[in-house]
Amino acid sequence: MTTIDQHRLEQFVGQAVSDMAAAVSGLLVHLGDRLGLYRAMAGAGPLTARELAQRTGTAPRYVREWLCNQAAGGYVVHHPLRDAFELPAEQAAVLAREDSPVFLAGAYEAIASCYSDHEQLAEAFGTGAGFGWEQHDERLFSGVRRLFHPSYAAYLTGEWIPALDGVEAKLKGGASVADVGCGLGGSTVLMAAAYPRSTFAGFDCHGPSVEAARAAAVAGAVHHRVRFEEAAADAFAGTGFDLVCLFDCLHDMGDPVGAARHIRAALAPDGTLMLVEPAAGDGLEHNLNPVGRAFYGFSTAVCTPASLAQPVGLGLGAQAGPARLAEVLAEAGFSRVREVARTPFHLILEARC
Structure with missing residues (x-):
């Protein structure tokens, strides 16, 4: 019989209970985001459940229970004398x-989409078949954009592009x-706004x-210098690009080598990827941390299934x-590859022929 270390057991039970609380609270974070509860509280000082409900057009009884969960998790602060939350x-x-x-x-929105796709993912585990990006709950698309856009806005034109030779x-x-793999166009519009003499x-x-x-380009008033086309990464049209960008998408591709080869052919002679x-x-032991845990989670539910659903299916x-x-x-x-920048969430490589 296996001997149970009681101390280790108690430690892991504590961890599992914390994760259980986090899992159900993730749903409530998504609700707070979707219903505008956090936005209504931001900068407003302490609010009662009734006051927050009035600001957001929601029901006070639900809002109070939500606030209690948020206070238990340390996401809001409870002021007992007035029974208000900040x-x-x-x-x-x-x-x-x-x-x-x-x-x-945005991450919680994307995670909510993964829970919605539970049945399809369970089936994929059993068959080994892929599960395409386009088959997911639509919250995945907006959630991923909102997850990564803050980093792009903070670093793309201020640090990442300047780090390229x-x-x-x-x-x-x-x-x-x-x-390439532009998604909803957030990264393209950011670059177009920062570099008005370039075309995208x-x-x-x-x-x-x-x-x-396309709608985002119009909203950003850059549509006269930006075009968007439906095309695969290994088949898009055009050559002579001075810069080709791949934002958080190469690992989703079934044939990343083929896509990178096509990009190399589309670059100008002195162009940059x-x-x-x-x-x-580079090793699992380096990724056993909260960020790695989150990305392995998304990789299991979204990225690897997307790759396996495409030709080659490198995964x-x-x-x-x-x-x-x-x-x-x-x-x-590509003969020259170097790391030029890194953030807690992103790794940026420069590649040249």
């Missing part, structure tokens, strides 16, 4: 301020840029995302790490 500025930066570089509510000068002078093309295989990206991928180390995974990514790029014909 969202501190630090929590508001994470939960209510979409322009904050640490805004995370000679690229920013080209963009300021007028260059041709392709954003966004490519994505998901038609509804392309339509949304900027690859942005989820932050990871690179969202925690490939810089060495494995460099191998993929080298196989595609």
